[in-house]
Amino acid sequence: MSRKSKLVILGGGESGVGTALLGQAKGYEVFVSDKGIIKEKYKNVLINNNIEWEDQQHTEAKILNANVVMKSPGIPDKVPMVKALLKKGIPVISEIEFASKYTNATIVAITGSNGKTTTSMLTHHVLKQELDVGLAGNIGDSFAKQVLDHDFDNYVLEISSFQLDGCFDFNPKIAIITNIVPDHLDRYNYEFENYIASKFRIVQNQTKDDYLIYDADDEVILEYLKNNSIQSTLLPFSLTKTIENGAYLDQDNIKITIDNNQIIMPTKNIALEGKHNIKNAMAASTVGHLLKIRKQTIRESLENFQGVEHRLENVLKINKVQYINDSKATNVNATYFALESMEAPTVWIVGGVDKGNNYEELFPFINEKVKAIICLGTDNEKLIASFGKMVDIIVETQFMSEAVKIAYKIAEAGDNVLLSPACASFDLFENYEDRGRQFKEAVRNL
Template identity: 80%
Template structure:
């Protein structure tokens, strides 16, 4: 009987444990932190051995295979020791994908992957039997065990791709690549790019890679590192023969001379970046033979993703917008780009080595006040202090919202788009977004 040790008792860890037990592995789950009560109950109910609050090496280093949660970095001593012993380390998507024959759509990128994955799922779900997993919702492993859909849309992070061996999506999507998580990649942008491109490394000529044809980072990488798969770029600026492009406010998608045309005016989501997300999602749908009418209607009635440019309330003609999911500079770039009114911007958190320069044009043009919400706001004060008349610091969401309320005038926007991780003051970006929404509703 093969022994699998699962490091991390969260959604992906517990999902993997259930699937592994079903496939007759001897299973042990180990979490250095505390496993949430709901996950403990699942493990107890299924008679799966686990520990939390520590990693017992004697119970870990005897594994045949190790599934590590994407949150655990490679540089910790335990992982180094596991690798030195030659034990295979995999991510959940690698382990789970060997137990399904479904068509896999893998979506990665620095920004837009959640929106693109959710939108793609929304379109496909109208006509196909499909699951949505990866960084989203129930774990991939658990869904294979409980549903085994014929198709999966997987939102995949670079951390999950770092530990694949044979994982191969039929359709891979790279929404864009901008510097992010560099603390996990020796601060080398190349390492992070290489990690994203692993989504295509096992693909053959019968598979497809959909990507942003305007993204210099992607284009340069493909020049030096060609892939086997059929390339289907999307672009807002150039004409694309095979793929998607913008023609007079119409999205045109061509695959093997089969074309679909959609007006952008009717898209449910606003902003240039969402035209790209729509292009990526519709290219996937077009490949999987979804009817053109279904694709058009789905793009028109899509509700969007929580914490991503989510319109919360209008109070005294001021629009409050929750973009807590913007955990890097590039995501905030898209948010500020789409603002069409004077904006009070709430920013800050755990900085991952941010360079704020690309935001300067928008801050000069659109932002009337900056509210810094973090434990350490020194870098923000230095970058933006000279650009706006009002810049203040706080460490409480309720206070940040009250200050914004005082400054705002009719017709303004109040935008939470932090450009940073949330872990200094909040549990995660969802917690940060919900606190913002609660504070706005309490005004």
């Protein structure tokens, strides 16, 4: 490659700095630009590797001089700088697109509105027992940096719709779509169809030699498959239907059939609880079966998997009240699964940045399981309008420590206190991890 090829990276976080290092190694002239402040640890990496960077500004002349731009998934397409790049015909791609060009690994790519982190971690847990496999995407060290430092034979990638929007040639051997429900609609002109199409970019380059594993109980996915021609070999999974090629639940067993080769996994000892986690287990087991992992290994992996931080995580039991951290539930559907799995009266902590939420599907659970609601956000009007008449106690706060203290006063022996916000965290917290950690700290300080 000629030295003149200029790679500009917008965003100096994990994916940006990983891409900068890989780009430099592949002979690009690299420039990193961040409108915000680049964290100290990332600045040091850029300085130590003599990579040019700037923060708290975008120098237009340098950026619009690029041959290719890698954009952090957090930057919307509608910002002026991205619009200017596209107008000039400069390709704007994601880290996933860039890094995938430099590896011949077998890639398992997982997307979906909910369940993708758990499914990615569970799939990685199954595969790592017998294969050389990395875990990247929305999770852990950047994909680009792993391709540079190690280049595993296989990767499990958790991929958001924002990352898929910047994918054009990317083609995973195995794609998984866990489910599709309205989410991030603010990024898609409030058009659900745009968001659905974005998720299905994961299979845009697949052929019949590649696989799409998907939830056959999800009407949105079924509708899209019915109306769009997809080349992939389809491997559905279902809790309610008998599936000939794919996975389904038969009483207490998961049955997985691929090319007439069937394996059976009992569900009774699966480490993760809840119906949605049986689906996650089906998806992960199907990948294991496809990649020739031994049945015994798959079974043991499902039984000893530790789960994901901030996703229905039991924190502590205090005075016979169980405190549960589900901060990762940043949309209504994720909270639906959380409330569905509650088997005791629940004090529910909810709220944050509403992304155009419709709370109606939660109403049956509120009537049946929720005894009090604590609204934790800067604007709780919609929550109070939606749930105010459904519970006897509904209170507002803007502090996690206060929310937990109020819950402590309300909850009685045998109850649950559940943080499952159904909203993004950016009004009061850095991100959902910060929100979850603050919840756990407040519980430990009771």
